[in-house]
Every structure is written in C-alpha cells, then in structure tokens.
Amino acid sequence: MSGAAASTRYWAVIPAAGGGTRMNSGRPKQYLSLKDRALIEWSIQPFLDAEWIDGVVLVLARADSEFARLPIARHPRILTTLGGGARAESVLAGLEVVAERSAGFKDVQVLVHDAARPCLHGSDMERLCEEADDDHGGILALPVSDTLKRARQHKIAETVDRAFYWRAQTPQLFRLEPLIRALKECAEHGLPVTDEASAMERAGYQPRLVRGRESNIKVTYPEDLQLAGFWLAQAQRRP
Numbered sequence: 576m577s578g579a580a581a582s583t584r585y586w587a588v589i590p591a592a593g594g595g596t597r598m599n600s601g602r603p604k605q606y607l608s609l610k611d612r613a614l615i616e617w618s619i620q621p622f623l624d625a626e627w628i629d630g631v632v633l634v635l636a637r638a639d640s641e642f643a644r645l646p647i648a649r650h651p652r653i654l655t656t657l658g659g660g661a662r663a664e665s666v667l668a669g670l671e672v673v674a675e676r677s678a679g680f681k682d683v684q685v686l687v688h689d690a691a692r693p694c695l696h697g698s699d700m701e702r703l704c705e706e707a708d709d710d711h712g713g714i715l716a717l718p719v720s721d722t723l724k725r726a727r728q729h730k731i732a733e734t735v736d737r738a739f740y741w742r743a744q745t746p747q748l749f750r751l752e753p754l755i756r757a758l759k760e761c762a763e764h765g766l767p768v769t770d771e772a773s774a775m776e777r778a779g780y781q782p783r784l785v786r787g788r789e790s791n792i793k794v795t796y797p798e799d800l801q802l803a804g805f806w807l808a809q810a811q812r813r814p
C-alpha cells in the first residue's frame with residue numbers, strides 16, 4: 576500500500592462470533608447466503624485481496640461449525656480464534672492472536688472489521704490506512720444527513736445539531752498495543768464499548784474520521800440482507 580512506512584505491518588481482525596439475534600433468522604447472520612456466497616465471505620474478501628495485509632484473524636463463536644465448511648476457510652492467510660460474549664471480548668481475542676503472530680515487529684496496525692459488513696470497498700479500506708493518524712488511528716464513518724432528535728420515553732426531548740455527528744462504521748484502524756491496552760482497560764472497569772474507537776477515546780486518543788460510503792452497511796435486521804445484495808450488485812462484485 577502506498578504511503579505506509581516499509582516497517583509498518585498490517586493485520587485484520589474480523590469479529591464473527593455474534594449470534595445475529597436482531598436478524599432473527601434462526602442461524603448466525605454471517606452465514607446467510609448473499610449472491611451465492613456466505614455473507615462472511617464477502618466481508619473477508621477485501622482483506623484477502625490486499626496482499627499487504629499479513630493476515631486475517633477471524634474470531635468465531637465456540638459453537639461455530641459453519642466456517643470450517645466454507646471454501647474460504649482454507650485460505651493460507653486466514654487464522655481463527657474463539658470470541659467471547661461481547662463484541663469487544665471477541666476483538667480482544669483476535670488482537671491477542673495478532674500480537675503472538677507479529678511479535679518482533681514494532682509498528683503493527685490493525686484493521687478491525689465487522690463480519691456483518693459485506694459491502695466494504697477495498698479502496699475505502701486503503702484510504703482509511705492512508706488518512707488515519709499514525710498514533711490516534713481512524714475509522715470509516717459517515718456524517719449524519721437526517722435531523723437528529725434526542726429521545727426521552729419515545730418523545731422528542733430536543734433536536735441536536737447534526738453538524739457535529741457522524742455514524743461510525745468499520746474498518747477501524749489502530750496500533751495494536753495501544754488498542755489492546757485500551758480494550759483491556761475498559762473490560763477491567765466493566766465499561767461496555769460497542770466499537771474500538773470508544774475504547775481509544777477513553778484512553779485519550781482522538782481517532783480521525785475518514786469518510787466512508789453509505790453502502791458499507793452493517794447487516795443487522797432482515798431488511799438489511801436485500802439491501803446488501805443491492806449494494807454488491809451495484810459494485811458488480813463477483814463471487
């Protein structure tokens with residue numbers, strides 16, 4: 576990847592240990608079929624296509640018996656480990672594998688990407704690596720375009736100025752060791768974090784917001800699956 580120092584090593588961690596409760600499909604949503612592939616395969620592919628990424632650590636649920644049956648499971652740059660009860664625990668488990676595999680390298684950057692986001696463009700992932708701050712990291716995100724209301728018991732409490740709000744996506748890019756420390760700190764204090772940036776912000780970092788793409792949706796609810804299929808077709812991504 577252009578711009579990165581030759582000594583910088585890049586890894587990806589893909590949290591894929593969730594149960595897909597909100598999808599209500601009776602199986603983990605990452606294995607639902609999306610244009611002739613499992614959703615998770617689309618999410619992993621941009622990182623395998625990027626040969627400058629040393630490895631992809633996939634974090635699976637203990638009961639996961641599906642991934643091993645996928646063709647992509649045999650890819651030489653994919654490692655797997657077991658996740659935990661919350662996304663942050665799963666991410667931390669994946670980071671520990673990166674730490675083991677990248678021992679000896681000083682400058683290790685990690686891209687954390689939801690397995691539930693199958694429509695990522697590889698070019699956006701590269702742009703994140705180029706535009707993120709070396710020390711503070713960065714995330715793909717989108718400025719809010721709707722008028723934002725703060726709710727109180729299903730009523731409008733106030734309208735907030737949307738100019739100051741962005742919607743966080745993934746990948747989120749951070750240096751390995753500071754991210755491990757930040758997530759461990761949150762875990763030790765029982766602080767639930769829903770993304771890596773939250774942990775880094777709490778540790779005093781100011782991650783850069785790198786504009787993403789509306790199509791980089793997180794497949795969360797049933798209607799999201801059809802939308803993901805639409806965006807993949809728009810990008811003309813082939814299985």
Ligand SMILES: Nc1ccn([C@@H]2O[C@H](COP(=O)(O)OP(=O)(O)OP(=O)(O)O)[C@@H](O)[C@H]2O)c(=O)n1
Nearest residue numbers: 590591592593594595596597660661665690691
């Ligand atoms: N304990 C968990 C929970 C979530 N994830 C992963 O984190 C990503 C984002 O989480 P989300 O969209 O909430 O997925 P689920 O937790 O599966 O969905 P739900 O909350 O509806 O159960 C997903 O790729 C999911 O597999 C994970 O690795 N470990």
Ligand SMILES: C[C@](O)(CO)[C@H](O)COP(=O)(O)O
Nearest residue numbers: 662689743744745769770793
């Ligand atoms: C990490 C994330 O995708 C950023 O928007 C989001 O926080 C994941 O939330 P989830 O509830 O674990 O899906």
